Amino acid sequence: MEYRLKTPLSEDDVRRLRVGDIVYLSGVIYTARDAAHRRIIEYIREGKRLPFDLSGGVIYHCGPVVQKKDGEWIVLAGGPTTSTRMELYEAEVIERLGVRMVIGKGGMGKRTAEACARYGAVYTTFTGGAGVLAAQAIKRVIDVYWLDLGIPEAVWVLEVEDFGPLIVAIDSTGRNLIEEIVEESNRRKNELLKRPLVLPP
Amino acid sequence: MVTRELMVKALVEGIRVATIYLPPDVKEALKRIYEKEESPVARAQLKAILKNIELAEKLKAPICQDTGLLSFYIRVGAKFPAIDLVEEAIVEATRVATREIPLRPNTVDPITGRNPGDNTGRYAPVIVWDEVDPKGDYLEVTIVPKGGGSEYVATLTMIPPGRGLEGVKEVVLDAVVKAGAMPCPPTIIGVGIAGTVDKAVSLAKKCAVIRRVGSRHPEPKIATLEDQLLEMVNELGIGTMGMGGRFTALDVHVDYAYRHPATYAVAVVFQCWAARRATVTIKPTGEYIVTQ
Numbered sequence: 001m002e003y004r005l006k007t008p009l010s011e012d013d014v015r016r017l018r019v020g021d022i023v024y025l026s027g028v029i030y031t032a033r034d035a036a037h038r039r040i041i042e043y044i045r046e047g048k049r050l051p052f053d054l055s056g057g058v059i060y061h062c063g064p065v066v067q068k069k070d071g072e073w074i075v076l077a078g079g080p081t082t083s084t085r086m087e088l089y090e091a092e093v094i095e096r097l098g099v100r101m102v103i104g105k106g107g108m109g110k111r112t113a114e115a116c117a118r119y120g121a122v123y124t125t126f127t128g129g130a131g132v133l134a135a136q137a138i139k140r141v142i143d144v145y146w147l148d149l150g151i152p153e154a155v156w157v158l159e160v161e162d163f164g165p166l167i168v169a170i171d172s173t174g175r176n177l178i179e180e181i182v183e184e185s186n187r188r189k190n191e192l193l194k195r196p197l198v199l200p201p
Numbered sequence: 202m203v204t205r206e207l208m209v210k211a212l213v214e215g216i217r218v219a220t221i222y223l224p225p226d227v228k229e230a231l232k233r234i235y236e237k238e239e240s241p242v243a244r245a246q247l248k249a250i251l252k253n254i255e256l257a258e259k260l261k262a263p264i265c266q267d268t269g270l271l272s273f274y275i276r277v278g279a280k281f282p283a284i285d286l287v288e289e290a291i292v293e294a295t296r297v298a299t300r301e302i303p304l305r306p307n308t309v310d311p312i313t314g315r316n317p318g319d320n321t322g323r324y325a326p327v328i329v330w331d332e333v334d335p336k337g338d339y340l341e342v343t344i345v346p347k348g349g350g351s352e353y354v355a356t357l358t359m360i361p362p363g364r365g366l367e368g369v370k371e372v373v374l375d376a377v378v379k380a381g382a383m384p385c386p387p388t389i390i391g392v393g394i395a396g397t398v399d400k401a402v403s404l405a406k407k408c409a410v411i412r413r414v415g416s417r418h419p420e421p422k423i424a425t426l427e428d429q430l431l432e433m434v435n436e437l438g439i440g441t442m443g444m445g446g447r448f449t450a451l452d453v454h455v456d457y458a459y460r461h462p463a464t465y466a467v468a469v470v471f472q473c474w475a476a477r478r479a480t481v482t483i484k485p486t487g488e489y490i491v492t493q
Contacts, residue, residue: 020242022242022245062266063266063267063305064266064305065262065263065266065268065303065304065305067303076262076263076266076303077262077263077264077265077266077268077305078266079253079265079266079267081267081349081350082349082350082353082383084383105350105382105385105442106350106381106382106383106385106442106443107381107382107383107443125382125442125444127246127249127250127253127442128350128382128385128442128473129250129253129264129265129267129348129385129473129474129475130249130250130252130253130265131253131257131262131263131264131265131266131267132253132256132257132260132262132263132264133249133252133253133256134266135262135266136256150306150309150316150318151305151306152305152306152307165245165246165249167242167245167246167442167444169444177444177445178381178382178443178444181381181382181438181439181440181443181444181445182378182381182439182443184438185377185378185381185437185438185439186378188436188437188438189374189375189378189437192370192374192433192436192437193370193371193374195433196367197366197367197370197426197429198425198429199366199422199425199426199429200421200422200425201422
Protein backbone atom coordinates (compact mmCIF):
# COMPACT_ATOMS: atom_id res chain seq x y z
CA MET A 1 0.00 0.00 0.00
CA GLU A 2 1.06 3.57 -0.63
CA TYR A 3 0.20 6.39 1.80
CA ARG A 4 0.55 10.15 1.85
CA LEU A 5 0.79 11.41 5.42
CA LYS A 6 1.08 14.80 7.09
CA THR A 7 2.73 15.75 10.37
CA PRO A 8 1.93 15.81 13.24
CA LEU A 9 1.14 12.09 12.98
CA SER A 10 -1.62 10.53 15.02
CA GLU A 11 -1.47 7.08 16.55
CA ASP A 12 -4.10 5.97 13.99
CA ASP A 13 -1.94 7.26 11.12
CA VAL A 14 0.90 4.94 12.05
CA ARG A 15 -1.04 1.98 13.49
CA ARG A 16 -2.49 1.19 10.04
CA LEU A 17 0.94 1.00 8.37
CA ARG A 18 2.48 -2.42 7.69
CA VAL A 19 6.00 -3.45 6.75
CA GLY A 20 6.62 -3.04 3.01
CA ASP A 21 4.14 -0.13 2.73
CA ILE A 22 5.43 2.99 1.01
CA VAL A 23 4.88 6.44 2.58
CA TYR A 24 5.33 9.96 1.23
CA LEU A 25 5.48 12.42 4.11
CA SER A 26 4.72 16.16 4.23
CA GLY A 27 5.18 18.51 7.15
CA VAL A 28 8.01 18.94 9.65
CA ILE A 29 10.81 16.50 10.50
CA TYR A 30 13.73 16.76 12.97
CA THR A 31 17.17 15.36 12.18
CA ALA A 32 19.03 13.66 15.02
CA ARG A 33 22.12 11.47 15.03
CA ASP A 34 24.16 10.00 17.87
CA ALA A 35 25.15 13.18 19.68
CA ALA A 36 21.68 14.77 19.44
CA HIS A 37 20.12 11.55 20.78
CA ARG A 38 22.56 11.53 23.67
CA ARG A 39 21.63 15.11 24.52
CA ILE A 40 17.89 14.42 24.20
CA ILE A 41 18.27 11.55 26.68
CA GLU A 42 20.24 13.80 29.04
CA TYR A 43 17.43 16.37 28.93
CA ILE A 44 14.81 13.68 29.59
CA ARG A 45 16.72 12.23 32.53
CA GLU A 46 17.41 15.60 34.06
CA GLY A 47 13.78 16.61 33.57
CA LYS A 48 14.79 19.55 31.37
CA ARG A 49 12.45 20.88 28.69
CA LEU A 50 13.60 20.28 25.12
CA PRO A 51 13.73 23.38 22.90
CA PHE A 52 11.51 21.54 20.35
CA ASP A 53 8.37 19.43 20.59
CA LEU A 54 8.53 15.89 19.26
CA SER A 55 5.04 14.67 20.19
CA GLY A 56 3.41 13.25 17.07
CA GLY A 57 6.75 14.11 15.53
CA VAL A 58 9.21 12.54 13.15
CA ILE A 59 12.90 11.94 13.84
CA TYR A 60 15.19 11.62 10.83
CA HIS A 61 18.60 9.94 11.19
CA CYS A 62 20.51 12.33 8.96
CA GLY A 63 23.52 14.59 8.92
CA PRO A 64 22.97 16.90 5.95
CA VAL A 65 25.30 18.84 3.68
CA VAL A 66 24.19 22.45 4.20
CA GLN A 67 25.16 25.82 2.86
CA LYS A 68 24.23 29.29 4.14
CA LYS A 69 23.03 31.61 1.37
CA ASP A 70 21.85 35.16 2.11
CA GLY A 71 21.47 34.24 5.77
CA GLU A 72 19.29 31.19 5.03
CA TRP A 73 20.37 27.58 5.43
CA ILE A 74 19.90 25.34 2.40
CA VAL A 75 20.19 21.52 2.43
CA LEU A 76 22.15 20.34 -0.62
CA ALA A 77 22.15 16.64 0.23
CA GLY A 78 20.24 15.01 3.03
CA GLY A 79 19.94 11.24 2.81
CA PRO A 80 19.72 8.99 5.87
CA THR A 81 22.53 7.68 8.05
CA THR A 82 22.81 4.16 9.51
CA SER A 83 20.18 3.83 12.24
CA THR A 84 21.77 1.00 14.21
CA ARG A 85 23.81 3.44 16.27
CA MET A 86 20.64 5.07 17.59
CA GLU A 87 19.23 1.77 18.86
CA LEU A 88 20.73 2.66 22.25
CA TYR A 89 18.39 5.63 22.65
CA GLU A 90 15.36 5.36 20.39
CA ALA A 91 13.02 3.24 22.54
CA GLU A 92 13.25 5.77 25.36
CA VAL A 93 12.77 8.68 22.95
CA ILE A 94 9.62 7.07 21.49
CA GLU A 95 8.25 6.31 24.95
CA ARG A 96 8.99 9.62 26.62
CA LEU A 97 8.48 12.11 23.80
CA GLY A 98 5.67 10.56 21.75
CA VAL A 99 7.61 10.31 18.52
CA ARG A 100 5.44 8.55 15.90
CA MET A 101 7.91 7.92 13.10
CA VAL A 102 11.64 7.37 12.89
CA ILE A 103 13.27 7.59 9.47
CA GLY A 104 16.70 6.15 8.76
CA LYS A 105 18.41 3.36 6.95
CA GLY A 106 19.91 -0.02 7.72
CA GLY A 107 17.34 -1.18 10.27
CA MET A 108 16.84 -1.06 14.02
CA GLY A 109 16.65 -3.68 16.74
CA LYS A 110 14.31 -5.35 19.18
CA ARG A 111 13.98 -2.54 21.73
CA THR A 112 12.89 -0.05 19.09
CA ALA A 113 10.46 -2.60 17.59
CA GLU A 114 8.96 -3.21 21.04
CA ALA A 115 8.57 0.52 21.66
CA CYS A 116 6.90 0.92 18.23
CA ALA A 117 4.38 -1.80 19.11
CA ARG A 118 3.71 -0.56 22.63
CA TYR A 119 3.46 3.19 22.04
CA GLY A 120 2.32 3.27 18.40
CA ALA A 121 5.22 4.27 16.17
CA VAL A 122 6.93 3.05 13.00
CA TYR A 123 10.46 2.91 11.68
CA THR A 124 10.73 3.69 7.98
CA THR A 125 13.71 3.86 5.67
CA PHE A 126 14.63 6.40 3.07
CA THR A 127 16.87 5.00 0.32
CA GLY A 128 20.44 5.25 1.62
CA GLY A 129 22.74 7.48 -0.38
CA ALA A 130 19.91 9.22 -2.19
CA GLY A 131 20.95 12.55 -0.68
CA VAL A 132 19.94 14.84 -3.54
CA LEU A 133 16.54 13.20 -3.95
CA ALA A 134 15.99 13.82 -0.24
CA ALA A 135 17.12 17.44 -0.55
CA GLN A 136 14.62 18.00 -3.38
CA ALA A 137 11.77 17.13 -1.00
CA ILE A 138 13.16 19.44 1.72
CA LYS A 139 11.45 22.74 1.04
CA ARG A 140 12.94 24.83 3.81
CA VAL A 141 15.16 24.77 6.87
CA ILE A 142 12.81 26.05 9.59
CA ASP A 143 15.36 26.12 12.38
CA VAL A 144 18.50 24.50 13.73
CA TYR A 145 19.32 23.57 17.33
CA TRP A 146 22.53 22.48 19.00
CA LEU A 147 24.91 23.59 16.26
CA ASP A 148 27.65 23.27 18.89
CA LEU A 149 27.51 19.53 18.12
CA GLY A 150 28.74 20.21 14.57
CA ILE A 151 26.79 20.43 11.33
CA PRO A 152 26.13 16.70 10.87
CA GLU A 153 25.11 16.21 14.51
CA ALA A 154 22.93 19.27 15.03
CA VAL A 155 19.11 19.06 15.06
CA TRP A 156 17.82 20.46 11.78
CA VAL A 157 14.12 21.26 11.64
CA LEU A 158 13.04 20.68 8.07
CA GLU A 159 9.86 21.36 6.17
CA VAL A 160 9.31 18.52 3.70
CA GLU A 161 6.86 17.83 0.92
CA ASP A 162 6.17 14.30 -0.34
CA PHE A 163 9.35 13.12 1.33
CA GLY A 164 9.91 9.55 0.14
CA PRO A 165 9.68 6.84 -0.86
CA LEU A 166 9.79 5.82 2.80
CA ILE A 167 9.49 2.08 3.24
CA VAL A 168 7.95 0.81 6.47
CA ALA A 169 10.58 -1.49 7.98
CA ILE A 170 9.19 -1.81 11.52
CA ASP A 171 5.45 -1.54 12.04
CA SER A 172 3.37 -1.35 15.22
CA THR A 173 2.43 -5.06 15.08
CA GLY A 174 5.95 -6.10 16.04
CA ARG A 175 7.19 -6.99 12.54
CA ASN A 176 10.74 -6.02 11.62
CA LEU A 177 11.29 -6.43 7.87
CA ILE A 178 15.07 -6.00 7.79
CA GLU A 179 15.54 -8.44 10.66
CA GLU A 180 13.31 -10.96 8.87
CA ILE A 181 15.41 -10.59 5.70
CA VAL A 182 18.64 -11.08 7.70
CA GLU A 183 17.25 -14.22 9.35
CA GLU A 184 16.27 -15.62 5.96
CA SER A 185 19.68 -14.75 4.48
CA ASN A 186 21.33 -16.54 7.40
CA ARG A 187 19.36 -19.69 6.56
CA ARG A 188 20.37 -19.36 2.92
CA LYS A 189 24.00 -18.85 3.95
CA ASN A 190 23.99 -22.14 5.84
CA GLU A 191 22.74 -23.87 2.68
CA LEU A 192 25.40 -22.16 0.55
CA LEU A 193 28.14 -23.30 2.92
CA LYS A 194 27.24 -26.88 2.01
CA ARG A 195 27.73 -26.14 -1.69
CA PRO A 196 31.45 -26.26 -2.55
CA LEU A 197 33.12 -23.80 -4.92
CA VAL A 198 33.88 -25.25 -8.36
CA LEU A 199 37.12 -23.70 -9.58
CA PRO A 200 39.46 -24.42 -12.50
CA PRO A 201 42.82 -25.94 -11.50
CA MET B 202 55.01 23.77 -15.23
CA VAL B 203 53.46 22.09 -12.23
CA THR B 204 52.90 24.51 -9.37
CA ARG B 205 51.21 23.96 -6.04
CA GLU B 206 48.29 26.14 -7.18
CA LEU B 207 47.81 24.10 -10.33
CA MET B 208 47.81 20.86 -8.39
CA VAL B 209 45.25 22.23 -5.92
CA LYS B 210 43.02 23.36 -8.80
CA ALA B 211 43.25 19.98 -10.54
CA LEU B 212 42.57 18.08 -7.32
CA VAL B 213 39.57 20.24 -6.35
CA GLU B 214 38.16 19.56 -9.82
CA GLY B 215 38.77 15.83 -9.26
CA ILE B 216 37.03 15.92 -5.86
CA ARG B 217 34.10 17.75 -7.43
CA VAL B 218 33.69 15.16 -10.19
CA ALA B 219 34.10 12.26 -7.75
CA THR B 220 31.52 13.69 -5.35
CA ILE B 221 28.83 14.55 -7.90
CA TYR B 222 29.04 12.01 -10.74
CA LEU B 223 28.99 8.21 -10.47
CA PRO B 224 31.49 6.43 -12.71
CA PRO B 225 29.85 5.00 -15.89
CA ASP B 226 30.51 1.34 -14.93
CA VAL B 227 28.62 1.77 -11.63
CA LYS B 228 25.75 3.68 -13.23
CA GLU B 229 25.32 1.07 -15.96
CA ALA B 230 25.39 -1.78 -13.42
CA LEU B 231 22.63 -0.10 -11.36
CA LYS B 232 20.48 0.39 -14.46
CA ARG B 233 20.98 -3.26 -15.43
CA ILE B 234 19.82 -4.61 -12.09
CA TYR B 235 16.83 -2.25 -12.01
CA GLU B 236 15.68 -3.90 -15.25
CA LYS B 237 16.07 -7.37 -13.78
CA GLU B 238 14.83 -6.84 -10.21
CA GLU B 239 11.36 -8.21 -9.41
CA SER B 240 10.78 -7.22 -5.77
CA PRO B 241 8.56 -4.09 -5.67
CA VAL B 242 10.31 -2.74 -2.55
CA ALA B 243 13.74 -3.14 -4.16
CA ARG B 244 12.50 -1.65 -7.43
CA ALA B 245 11.07 1.40 -5.66
CA GLN B 246 14.46 2.02 -4.08
CA LEU B 247 16.48 1.37 -7.23
CA LYS B 248 14.23 3.84 -8.98
CA ALA B 249 14.98 6.38 -6.22
CA ILE B 250 18.70 5.65 -6.63
CA LEU B 251 18.61 6.22 -10.41
CA LYS B 252 16.59 9.40 -9.97
CA ASN B 253 19.07 10.59 -7.35
CA ILE B 254 22.00 10.01 -9.73
CA GLU B 255 20.29 12.09 -12.42
CA LEU B 256 19.40 14.89 -9.99
CA ALA B 257 22.96 15.08 -8.66
CA GLU B 258 24.25 15.50 -12.23
CA LYS B 259 21.61 18.09 -13.08
CA LEU B 260 22.00 20.16 -9.92
CA LYS B 261 25.74 19.54 -9.56
CA ALA B 262 25.16 18.52 -5.95
CA PRO B 263 26.95 15.79 -3.98
CA ILE B 264 25.27 12.49 -4.79
CA CYS B 265 25.17 11.52 -1.10
CA GLN B 266 25.28 13.73 1.98
CA ASP B 267 28.04 11.53 3.35
CA THR B 268 30.84 12.90 1.23
CA GLY B 269 33.16 10.59 3.10
CA LEU B 270 36.55 10.63 4.63
CA LEU B 271 38.48 11.53 1.49
CA SER B 272 41.09 9.02 0.37
CA PHE B 273 43.72 9.70 -2.28
CA TYR B 274 45.48 6.79 -4.00
CA ILE B 275 48.63 7.99 -5.71
CA ARG B 276 50.44 6.50 -8.65
CA VAL B 277 53.46 8.61 -9.39
CA GLY B 278 56.09 8.58 -12.09
CA ALA B 279 59.60 8.75 -10.62
CA LYS B 280 60.29 11.65 -12.96
CA PHE B 281 57.27 13.73 -11.96
CA PRO B 282 58.77 17.14 -11.13
CA ALA B 283 56.73 18.15 -8.08
CA ILE B 284 56.58 15.10 -5.80
CA ASP B 285 57.50 17.27 -2.81
CA LEU B 286 54.32 19.34 -3.23
CA VAL B 287 51.82 16.50 -3.59
CA GLU B 288 50.82 15.98 0.04
CA GLU B 289 50.36 19.65 0.89
CA ALA B 290 48.39 20.15 -2.34
CA ILE B 291 46.07 17.30 -1.38
CA VAL B 292 45.43 18.76 2.08
CA GLU B 293 44.83 22.23 0.64
CA ALA B 294 42.53 20.85 -2.09
CA THR B 295 40.53 19.07 0.60
CA ARG B 296 40.04 22.34 2.49
CA VAL B 297 39.06 24.26 -0.64
CA ALA B 298 36.69 21.52 -1.84
CA THR B 299 35.03 21.32 1.58
CA ARG B 300 34.26 25.02 1.39
CA GLU B 301 33.40 25.33 -2.29
CA ILE B 302 31.51 22.19 -3.37
CA PRO B 303 30.66 22.01 -0.35
CA LEU B 304 31.49 18.72 1.39
CA ARG B 305 30.19 17.70 4.76
CA PRO B 306 32.89 18.29 7.37
CA ASN B 307 33.47 14.72 8.53
CA THR B 308 36.85 14.44 10.21
CA VAL B 309 36.66 14.06 13.97
CA ASP B 310 39.46 13.81 16.54
CA PRO B 311 38.84 10.39 18.15
CA ILE B 312 40.44 11.56 21.42
CA THR B 313 38.63 14.87 21.99
CA GLY B 314 35.64 14.55 19.66
CA ARG B 315 36.53 17.87 18.00
CA ASN B 316 35.58 18.37 14.35
CA PRO B 317 37.96 20.88 12.72
CA GLY B 318 35.35 21.56 10.04
CA ASP B 319 37.60 21.23 6.99
CA ASN B 320 37.95 17.45 6.51
CA THR B 321 41.60 17.45 7.55
CA GLY B 322 43.46 16.40 10.70
CA ARG B 323 46.05 13.87 11.85
CA TYR B 324 46.48 11.42 8.93
CA ALA B 325 43.41 12.94 7.30
CA PRO B 326 42.61 13.03 4.46
CA VAL B 327 43.96 9.54 3.84
CA ILE B 328 46.93 9.65 1.47
CA VAL B 329 48.15 6.36 0.03
CA TRP B 330 51.39 6.33 -1.98
CA ASP B 331 50.29 3.28 -3.89
CA GLU B 332 52.63 2.80 -6.81
CA VAL B 333 55.76 4.27 -8.34
CA ASP B 334 56.19 4.04 -12.09
CA PRO B 335 59.99 4.11 -12.51
CA LYS B 336 59.80 5.46 -16.07
CA GLY B 337 56.79 7.77 -15.74
CA ASP B 338 56.77 11.56 -15.51
CA TYR B 339 53.11 12.01 -14.50
CA LEU B 340 51.07 12.10 -11.31
CA GLU B 341 47.87 10.06 -11.11
CA VAL B 342 45.65 10.55 -8.09
CA THR B 343 42.49 8.52 -7.65
CA ILE B 344 40.06 10.24 -5.31
CA VAL B 345 37.63 8.13 -3.30
CA PRO B 346 34.99 9.90 -1.18
CA LYS B 347 33.72 6.82 0.66
CA GLY B 348 30.92 7.03 3.19
CA GLY B 349 31.03 5.80 6.77
CA GLY B 350 28.14 3.34 6.47
CA SER B 351 29.98 0.99 4.17
CA GLU B 352 33.32 1.32 5.97
CA TYR B 353 31.61 0.47 9.27
CA VAL B 354 30.97 -3.17 8.28
CA ALA B 355 34.43 -4.18 7.01
CA THR B 356 35.86 -7.38 8.52
CA LEU B 357 39.29 -8.91 9.05
CA THR B 358 39.58 -12.62 9.90
CA MET B 359 42.56 -14.88 10.40
CA ILE B 360 41.32 -18.25 9.13
CA PRO B 361 42.99 -21.61 9.75
CA PRO B 362 45.20 -21.94 6.62
CA GLY B 363 43.88 -25.46 6.05
CA ARG B 364 40.42 -24.09 5.28
CA GLY B 365 41.69 -22.38 2.13
CA LEU B 366 39.20 -20.88 -0.32
CA GLU B 367 36.19 -22.55 1.34
CA GLY B 368 37.22 -20.62 4.44
CA VAL B 369 37.37 -17.44 2.38
CA LYS B 370 33.87 -18.13 1.07
CA GLU B 371 32.53 -18.54 4.60
CA VAL B 372 34.17 -15.30 5.77
CA VAL B 373 32.67 -13.40 2.83
CA LEU B 374 29.14 -14.77 3.27
CA ASP B 375 29.28 -14.16 7.03
CA ALA B 376 30.41 -10.57 6.48
CA VAL B 377 27.64 -9.91 3.95
CA VAL B 378 24.90 -11.30 6.22
CA LYS B 379 26.26 -9.41 9.22
CA ALA B 380 26.50 -6.19 7.21
CA GLY B 381 22.88 -6.64 6.08
CA ALA B 382 21.35 -3.32 5.10
CA MET B 383 24.06 -1.16 6.66
CA PRO B 384 26.52 -0.65 3.78
CA CYS B 385 23.76 0.56 1.39
CA PRO B 386 23.50 -2.45 -0.92
CA PRO B 387 23.80 -3.24 -3.77
CA THR B 388 27.48 -3.00 -2.81
CA ILE B 389 30.81 -3.70 -4.44
CA ILE B 390 32.62 -6.22 -2.26
CA GLY B 391 36.41 -6.34 -2.08
CA VAL B 392 38.15 -9.43 -0.72
CA GLY B 393 41.86 -9.46 0.14
CA ILE B 394 43.84 -12.58 1.01
CA ALA B 395 47.37 -12.24 2.41
CA GLY B 396 49.84 -13.25 5.07
CA THR B 397 49.73 -9.96 6.96
CA VAL B 398 46.71 -8.04 8.13
CA ASP B 399 47.64 -4.72 6.53
CA LYS B 400 48.19 -6.30 3.11
CA ALA B 401 44.89 -8.18 3.26
CA VAL B 402 43.01 -4.99 4.15
CA SER B 403 44.72 -2.80 1.56
CA LEU B 404 44.10 -5.34 -1.22
CA ALA B 405 40.44 -5.70 -0.19
CA LYS B 406 40.04 -1.93 -0.05
CA LYS B 407 41.42 -1.40 -3.52
CA CYS B 408 39.24 -4.25 -4.87
CA ALA B 409 36.18 -2.48 -3.45
CA VAL B 410 36.91 1.12 -4.36
CA ILE B 411 39.26 1.21 -7.36
CA ARG B 412 38.40 -1.73 -9.61
CA ARG B 413 35.64 -1.28 -12.16
CA VAL B 414 32.35 -3.16 -11.89
CA GLY B 415 32.49 -6.09 -14.31
CA SER B 416 36.30 -6.29 -14.34
CA ARG B 417 37.79 -9.70 -13.59
CA HIS B 418 41.09 -10.78 -12.03
CA PRO B 419 43.60 -11.73 -14.76
CA GLU B 420 44.03 -15.25 -13.34
CA PRO B 421 41.16 -17.53 -14.47
CA LYS B 422 40.89 -19.28 -11.13
CA ILE B 423 40.47 -16.04 -9.20
CA ALA B 424 38.12 -14.68 -11.88
CA THR B 425 35.93 -17.78 -11.44
CA LEU B 426 36.06 -17.35 -7.67
CA GLU B 427 34.80 -13.79 -8.14
CA ASP B 428 31.91 -15.03 -10.32
CA GLN B 429 30.91 -17.73 -7.86
CA LEU B 430 31.13 -15.49 -4.80
CA LEU B 431 28.97 -12.88 -6.58
CA GLU B 432 26.37 -15.52 -7.41
CA MET B 433 26.29 -16.78 -3.82
CA VAL B 434 26.17 -13.30 -2.29
CA ASN B 435 23.16 -12.49 -4.47
CA GLU B 436 21.49 -15.76 -3.50
CA LEU B 437 21.48 -14.53 0.11
CA GLY B 438 18.52 -12.33 -0.88
CA ILE B 439 19.44 -9.28 1.21
CA GLY B 440 18.66 -7.02 -1.72
CA THR B 441 18.67 -3.26 -2.25
CA MET B 442 19.01 -1.51 1.12
CA GLY B 443 18.60 -4.87 2.87
CA MET B 444 14.88 -5.14 2.29
CA GLY B 445 14.97 -8.22 0.08
CA GLY B 446 15.64 -8.75 -3.61
CA ARG B 447 17.78 -10.50 -6.18
CA PHE B 448 20.77 -8.17 -6.05
CA THR B 449 22.85 -7.68 -2.91
CA ALA B 450 26.10 -6.86 -4.72
CA LEU B 451 26.98 -5.24 -8.02
CA ASP B 452 30.22 -7.19 -8.03
CA VAL B 453 32.77 -9.10 -5.96
CA HIS B 454 36.48 -8.48 -6.56
CA VAL B 455 39.25 -10.64 -5.09
CA ASP B 456 43.00 -10.14 -4.91
CA TYR B 457 45.72 -11.98 -3.07
CA ALA B 458 49.33 -11.83 -1.91
CA TYR B 459 51.58 -14.74 -0.98
CA ARG B 460 51.17 -15.54 2.69
CA HIS B 461 53.15 -16.97 5.60
CA PRO B 462 52.73 -20.74 6.18
CA ALA B 463 50.99 -20.05 9.49
CA THR B 464 48.79 -17.09 8.53
CA TYR B 465 45.85 -16.68 6.18
CA ALA B 466 44.34 -13.23 6.58
CA VAL B 467 41.04 -12.51 4.85
CA ALA B 468 39.70 -8.95 4.69
CA VAL B 469 36.29 -7.99 3.36
CA VAL B 470 35.62 -4.36 2.49
CA PHE B 471 32.32 -2.99 1.21
CA GLN B 472 31.67 -0.07 -1.10
CA CYS B 473 28.13 1.35 -1.18
CA TRP B 474 26.10 1.66 -4.40
CA ALA B 475 27.22 5.31 -4.54
CA ALA B 476 30.67 4.02 -5.46
CA ARG B 477 32.36 7.32 -6.11
CA ARG B 478 35.80 7.69 -7.67
CA ALA B 479 37.63 9.97 -10.08
CA THR B 480 41.22 10.05 -11.27
CA VAL B 481 43.24 13.20 -11.84
CA THR B 482 46.26 12.85 -14.12
CA ILE B 483 48.77 15.69 -14.15
CA LYS B 484 51.55 15.93 -16.73
CA PRO B 485 54.88 17.68 -16.10
CA THR B 486 53.74 20.43 -18.50
CA GLY B 487 50.91 21.27 -16.13
CA GLU B 488 48.15 19.85 -18.33
CA TYR B 489 45.67 17.75 -16.43
CA ILE B 490 42.58 15.63 -17.02
CA VAL B 491 39.93 14.13 -14.77
CA THR B 492 38.63 10.68 -15.74
CA GLN B 493 36.23 8.19 -14.25
